[in-house]
Amino acid sequence: xxxxxxxxxSVSASVGDRVTITCRASQxxxxxxxxxxxxPGKAPKLLIYAASSLQSGVPSRFSGSGSGTDFTLTISSLQxxxxxxxxxxxxxxxxxxxxxxxxxxxx
Amino acid sequence: xxxxxxxxxxxxxPSETLSLTCAVYGGSFSGYYWSWxxxxxxxxxxxxxxxxxxxxxxxNPSLKSRVTISVDTSKNQFSLKLSSVTAADTAVYYCARxxxxxxxxxxxxxxxxxxxxTVSS
Numbered sequence: 001x002x003x004x005x006x007x008x009x010s011v012s013a014s015v016g017d018r019v020t021i022t023c024r025a026s027q028x029x030x031x032x033x034x035x036x037x038x039x040p041g042k043a044p045k046l047l048i049y050a051a052s053s054l055q056s057g058v059p060s061r062f063s064g065s066g067s068g069t070d071f072t073l074t075i076s077s078l079q080x081x082x083x084x085x086x087x088x089x090x091x092x093x094x095x096x097x098x099x100x101x102x103x104x105x106x107x
Numbered sequence: 108x109x110x111x112x113x114x115x116x117x118x119x120x121p122s123e124t125l126s127l128t129c130a131v132y133g134g135s136f137s138g139y140y141w142s143w144x145x146x147x148x149x150x151x152x153x154x155x156x157x158x159x160x161x162x163x164x165x166x167n168p169s170l171k172s173r174v175t176i177s178v179d180t181s182k183n184q185f186s187l188k189l190s191s192v193t194a195a196d197t198a199v200y201y202c203a204r205x206x207x208x209x210x211x212x213x214x215x216x217x218x219x220x221x222x223x224x225t226v227s228s
Binding site: 031032036046089094096 | 220
């Protein structure tokens with residue numbers, strides 16, 4: 001199985017801050033990576049697919065980059081509705097695996 | 108607008124079989140995979156498996172011996188069965204649509220609201 005790690009595990013930030021989350025795969029996955037946002041009690045929501053493609057309807061303050069084993073999710077200017085947990089997921093091989101999550105909370 | 112509506116028993120005893128169904132409304136059933144993912148309380152996401160409209164399946168090896176995912180194309184529904192459950196299977200179970208992104212991988216782009224399943228004697 002491909003293991004996914006994320007850092008940091010949590011980050012405290014203020015509205016307007018730039019936030020960057022890192023995801024690392026245990027082996028190369030090309031650009032086959034997604035980012036999801038999950039709010040408490042809700043289902044995850046797809047934000048980014050294929051490492052850098054913005055899902056329809058997702059605000060442009062979200063962006064993704066990377067390939068191979070190292071990936072980043074950037075929120076350019078944090079908004080109140082962005083406080084949530086973010087997961088990366090590899091789509092390169094089975095089983096599909098997720099990172100452990102990064103919680104973004106209010107400073 | 109595609110919507111996924113899921114249902115099933117929420118309280119099970121150890122050794123029983125978990126059974127959940129997910130119905131797809133407002134979109135095509137073919138051309139996608141249909142997946143189950145679970146999330147234990149306070150923990151991360153675990154992919155269980157997926158199926159397409161013709162019944163082709165992929166399962167997580169960690170659960171494969173206990174999992175069956177099936178499809179009913181006449182009703183645009185797919186189902187999950189997980190046998191011999193234990194407390195470790197207590198989780199919120201989600202169904203999701205898996206769509207291909209132009210030869211750049213398959214991603215879970217539409218999710219059900221989740222069903223809480225508790226296993227307790």
